[in-house]
Amino acid sequence: MVPFLPTDSARSNLFARFAERITAWAGSTLVFCLALGIVLLWALTGPVFHYSETWQLIINTGTTIITFLMVFLIQRAQNKDSLVLHLKLNELLAAHKGASNRLINAQDFSEEEIHVLHRYFDILAEKAALDRDLGRTHSVEEAEENHVSKRAARHKPH
Known part of the structure; x- marks a missing residue:
């Protein structure tokens, strides 16, 4: 045994x-x-x-x-x-x-990706301060939707 x-x-x-x-x-x-x-x-x-x-x-x-x-x-x-x-x-x-959900496992991001996100959240903090509305929130998705709509508007035939 x-x-x-x-x-x-x-x-x-x-x-x-x-x-x-x-x-x-x-x-x-x-x-x-x-x-x-x-x-x-x-x-x-x-x-x-x-x-x-x-x-x-x-x-x-x-x-x-x-x-x-x-x-x-x-x-x-x-x-x-x-x-x-x-x-x-x-x-x-x-x-x-x-x-x-893109921030799940952010600890695995490269340093460059982390710096890009940091700059992005700095911008969000500035926008939130301008809103003067503590209940207002900005998310990565909102920014992405904003970007897509702006991009579509730029490429739209006049």
Whole structure:
């Protein structure tokens, strides 16, 4: 009989739970106080070890290793938070009748596409300010309809 081997999904879930717990624990007041205590203890032992290179190497090595590992755990947590935020925003865009579905998954747009959209929304903000009507809304679709009608009017035989 083959012993139980965790699947990729099970390993991933195990690591996900581990990373979430470590990240939450590392951000707690208790851990901050513990780290501060370690640094103070290290500083107080300086005279005992005559501020030797070994004494300095201990804190440098310890903080480097912890920082190196925490960068990956924190980045993983931020990636997950960012993805969840995008999913929530996508749900709102998809559910709202007046919202542009073209903005769903905007996080995948190129930088140039993002800059074009940013300029577009700057223009919409300026138009909204001119309307002086807080209830008035402009959407990408409204602008597209406007563009199509203007284009048709320009190309219409006189």
